[in-house]
Amino acid sequence: MKTQIKVKNINSTSDLVLDDRVHKSLYSDEKIFEEELDKIFNNTWVWLAHESELPEAGSYKTATIGRNPVIVVRDRKKNIHVMLNRCRHRGATVCEGKTGKTKAFTCPYHGWGYGLDGSLRALPKPEEYENILDKAEFGLIKVRTESYQGMIFATLKDDLEPLEDFLGGAKKWIDLFMKQGGGYPIKTLGDHRFRFPGNWKIQLENTTDAYHFPIIHKSFISSLDEEASEIFDFLDGDGFVEDLGNGHSVMVMIPELVDLDENLDEPIPERYGDLAKQLADEGHSDLEVRRLVRAVGGGGFNLNLFPNVACSMAFFRNLVPISVNETEIHHIALGGDGAPEAFNQKRIRLHEHFQGPMGFGTPDDGEAWERVQAGSMAGTDGWIMLHRGMSKLSTSADGNVQGAVCSETGMRAAYQQYKKLMSQSSEQ
Structure with a gap:
């Protein structure tokens, strides 16, 4: 056992x-x-949206990078931009909607107007700016901003490594996760948001924590039929947690559901007979x-992408740090773009059963956090x-x-990336 370190002896x-x-x-x-907002969220790739949330020219979504409000938007040429949500005149936000569609962004304070690509297009009394404003x-x-498999990331750091390098070993698992559509491209079906009175890292730890599942989620397991409940009895199974580098990790709970394109000749489960x-x-x-x-029930794994998004069995979970003791969670339901209506409806019903605000899973997790x-x-x-399993790696x-x-392999992976970033000097 390592010597306990007292707070008074901690220098950084x-x-x-x-x-x-x-x-x-x-x-x-x-x-x-x-310090975390500065050294982590302002200095790494942060997930903001999925491309299906911006289906048309003018489609937008507002988000944050740390405390920086941003707009994710698709322009008339279908290109995606991420821009600071701040008028260049006096600093007011130019977009307040969560999502929507627009032809332009207009500052509500003094009327400066911006195109979908962020260019300044119009301003009241332009003659007053003659020869003094370009x-x-x-x-x-x-x-x-860069994307991988439709997942849109952005960074405030211009010299950061390319997104694909940052994702590294996680790309393999993102590719597998994107088979959720059952032969159709992934499409977001909507989201719900809530806040819990706790630090963002508490939720970050949760995504690859199988240890809590049979305890916290007894009510969920009791709501399942015998066949389904056996699937979720995985603590003694052949699953694993793998450190994927750069703080990312994957927890495989149901190995036979990792690749949704395989084993298609298996008998159809009775619960999906209808x-x-x-x-x-x-x-x-x-x-x-x-x-x-x-594909309807999702893949058999949770993928944690440091620092703020998880591809969790059948949905995206996005965490947004609000304060030291408050975190906002976005649960984003997924389906297939062009898939049969019955398939997408079933995905939504399953999402509601566990992740939804009246579901059997999320409320119990929130209580624990x-x-x-x-x-x-x-x-x-x-x-x-965080030492569980260290002797059997x-x-x-x-x-x-x-x-x-x-x-607790996934948690240790995240905290080593956390330590790496927090050990760097702040950029001016």
């Missing part, structure tokens, strides 16, 4: 992250939270029916233990560190 945030534990002050120290120099400030019949009655071939039915935050205020010293086929499905 990096001292709060050890190989097998992190200090509880990471959940409650306001100074540390402000409109080409005062467009909305663009943020570097769906299979409906699809067949609509004229879909046997192969199409099997592909759709196999809130209690962790409350407990972090107890005492003047204390550590969050192995090397994956891809050469990565791998632990059992109930190990």
Whole structure:
């Protein structure tokens, strides 16, 4: 057992992250939270949207990078831009909607107008700016953006490594996750948002934490039929958690559902019998029916992409840090673009069953996250233990560190990337 480090002997945030534990002050120290916004969210790739959320020219979504409000928009040429949501005149936001469609952005304060590509197009009384303002120099400030498999990321750091390099070993798993559409491209079906009174890292840890599942989610498991409940009894199965580098990790809970294009000749589960019949009655071939039915429940893994999004079995979970003790969560339901209506409806019903605000999963998770935050205020010293499974690690086929499905390998991966970024000096 390593020697306990007292808070008074800690000189920097990096001292709060050890190989097998992190200090509880990471959940409650306001100074540390402000440092995180600067050194992490302002200095890495941050997920903002999926391309299907911007289906047409003029489609937009507002989001944040740390505390920086941004607009994600598709212009008339169908190109995607990410721009700071700030008028270049006096700084008011030019877009307040969560999502929508527009022909332009207009500042509500003084009426400066911007095109979908961010260019300054019009301003009241332009003669007052004659010879003193070049409109080409005062467009909305663009943020570097790159996409992978329809997932849109942006960064405030111009010299950061390319997105594909940052994703690294996670790309393989993103590719697998995008088979959710059952032969159709992935499409977002809507989202719901809520806040919980806790630090963002508490939720980050949760995505690859299988250890809590049979305890926290007893009500969910009890709501399932016998066949489905056996699928979710995976702690003693052949699943695993793998460190994918750069803070990313994957937790495989149901190995037989990792690749949704495989095993299409397996018997159709009884719980999906009605769906299979409906699809067949609509004229879909046997192969199409099997592909759709196999994909409808999602893949058998959770993929954590540091620092703010998870591809979790069948949905996107986006975390947004609000304050040191408040986090906003966006649960984004997924379906197939052009897929049969019955397929997408079933995806929504399954999403509601677990992730929805009246579901059996999310409310229980939220209660646990809130209690962790409350407990972090107890005492003047204390550590969050992340050492489970450290004595039984192995090397994956891809050469990565791998632990059992109930190990804390994913959390350790995230915190080592956290430590790396927090150890860097702030850029001026």
